[in-house]
Amino acid sequence: MKHVTGLKKDLILVKNMRNKDLRRLPLNASWYLLRTFKNEKLTKINGKYVINTFMPPFPSMAFDQLIKSTAAVYDGKVIPYSTYVALTNKCRFNCWHCSKAYRQGEELGTEAWIPIMKKLQDIGVSVIGFTGGEPLLRNDLEEIVRSIDDRSTTILFTSGDGLTDEKARSLKDAGLFYIAVSLDHYDRVEHNNLRGSDRAFDVALQAIENSLKNGFYTAIQLTVRKDFLNRKDMGKYIEFVNYLGAQEIRITEPMPTGRLIKEKADIFLDESERQLLKNYHIEANKNKNSPKIAAFAYIEDKDFYGCGAGIQHLYIDAFGNLCPCDFTPLSFGNIHEEGFDVVYQRLRQQFNRPRDKCFILDNMNKIRSCFESDLPLRYEESVEVCQVCSKGNLPKFYKKLGWR
Numbered sequence: 001m002k003h004v005t006g007l008k009k010d011l012i013l014v015k016n017m018r019n020k021d022l023r024r025l026p027l028n029a030s031w032y033l034l035r036t037f038k039n040e041k042l043t044k045i046n047g048k049y050v051i052n053t054f055m056p057p058f059p060s061m062a063f064d065q066l067i068k069s070t071a072a073v074y075d076g077k078v079i080p081y082s083t084y085v086a087l088t089n090k091c092r093f094n095c096w097h098c099s100k101a102y103r104q105g106e107e108l109g110t111e112a113w114i115p116i117m118k119k120l121q122d123i124g125v126s127v128i129g130f131t132g133g134e135p136l137l138r139n140d141l142e143e144i145v146r147s148i149d150d151r152s153t154t155i156l157f158t159s160g161d162g163l164t165d166e167k168a169r170s171l172k173d174a175g176l177f178y179i180a181v182s183l184d185h186y187d188r189v190e191h192n193n194l195r196g197s198d199r200a201f202d203v204a205l206q207a208i209e210n211s212l213k214n215g216f217y218t219a220i221q222l223t224v225r226k227d228f229l230n231r232k233d234m235g236k237y238i239e240f241v242n243y244l245g246a247q248e249i250r251i252t253e254p255m256p257t258g259r260l261i262k263e264k265a266d267i268f269l270d271e272s273e274r275q276l277l278k279n280y281h282i283e284a285n286k287n288k289n290s291p292k293i294a295a296f297a298y299i300e301d302k303d304f305y306g307c308g309a310g311i312q313h314l315y316i317d318a319f320g321n322l323c324p325c326d327f328t329p330l331s332f333g334n335i336h337e338e339g340f341d342v343v344y345q346r347l348r349q350q351f352n353r354p355r356d357k358c359f360i361l362d363n364m365n366k367i368r369s370c371f372e373s374d375l376p377l378r379y380e381e382s383v384e385v386c387q388v389c390s391k392g393n394l395p396k397f398y399k400k401l402g403w404r
Contacts, residue, residue, distance in 0.1 A: 084129035128152045129155045146174040154176050163211065172215060306392075350382070
């Protein structure tokens with residue numbers, strides 16, 4: 001593993017982003033795109049450079065597709081650059097923040113998922129993530145990963161449950177590139193309590209070891225709580241991840257969906273607490289001797305890309321329902337039953353403009369008012385919610401590309 005910062009990082013980025021699609025952008029937009037990487041650092045692994053797990057490594061066909069998607073925005077078009085698919089809702093843990101706490105039914109099989117992967121690649125998705133539940137509980141994971149060609153890079157989101165050395169080798173052979181293992185605390189007891197299992201901590205650490213051993217770019221995913229944002233806990237956590245050898249800490253925050261849909265507002269971060277996350281992101285990425293931090297609060301800030309739900313990002317649940325993102329439980333139909341194009345156009349009619357604020361956090365009360373027993377909300381309910389939701393303002397990235 002080798003982190004790259006400073007001028008050398010900038011030169012590597014410029015060299016690998018000089019293509020015909022980027023040259024189509026106005027000078028100020030190209031400059032701004034490069035400026036968004038100012039507070040990032042590169043990691044060289046397996047002959048490629050990684051900015052963070054939100055983007056494909058470069059040089060690669062997937063990274064070229066990401067730049068093509070960016071250029072399309074300048075023409076007023078939207079090509080989602082990432083899609084996460086929940087291959088199953090099954091999980092042997094009982095996590096405090098789980099966003100998949102409801103809907104039951106018959107999950108899609110291999111024969112349904114493989115054509116969906118092809119469709120996602122055909123529309124230009126450059127990052128495909130596998131989530132759940134616990135995706136490692138599926139015995140066809142390698143087959144699904146193997147069906148994805150070099151136009152997209154792949155990432156596995158896991159608690160670590162089932163990531164044996166043998167499984168890691170098998171997934172590597174299938175073409176998986178990133179693995180993100182959830183670790184909610186540096187303390188065994190605390191992590192186990194948050195995951196509802198007395199084996200969760202040891203399982204996660206073994207998975208991290210197996211991921212690194214088999215040459216994966218390995219991220220640790222933290223759903224951060226208010227009481228964890230202090231310098232003492234975050235400092236210990238960063239030191240622990242550094243000791244483990246993972247390249248990245250990917251930080252999300254509690255979201256008002258799944259088990260947390262009815263929680264009081266004080267469990268969710270406020271703007272001052274998000275600013276702390278942005279500060280951690282910037283500080284860590286200036287230090288080439290520590291893991292990088294990729295914080296949603298920084299990447300989705302209004303001064304950068306804003307909320308990508310339904311625009312830059314899509315989510316498909318275990319039954320084939322298409323939603324704007326993992327944490328926005330609005331379904332616009334079932335792509336397995338109705339076809340991807342039909343359902344995607346429904347979503348695009350409602351999500352037709354980027355927002356400078358997180359959709360679910362900005363509109364949680366409207367979604368709560370429709371919630372009865374399971375998620376995601378049905379199509380008709382989802383449309384009703386969207387019609388009364390705030391549209392928000394444009395994030396700076398899209399303003400630079402000429403959107404009004």
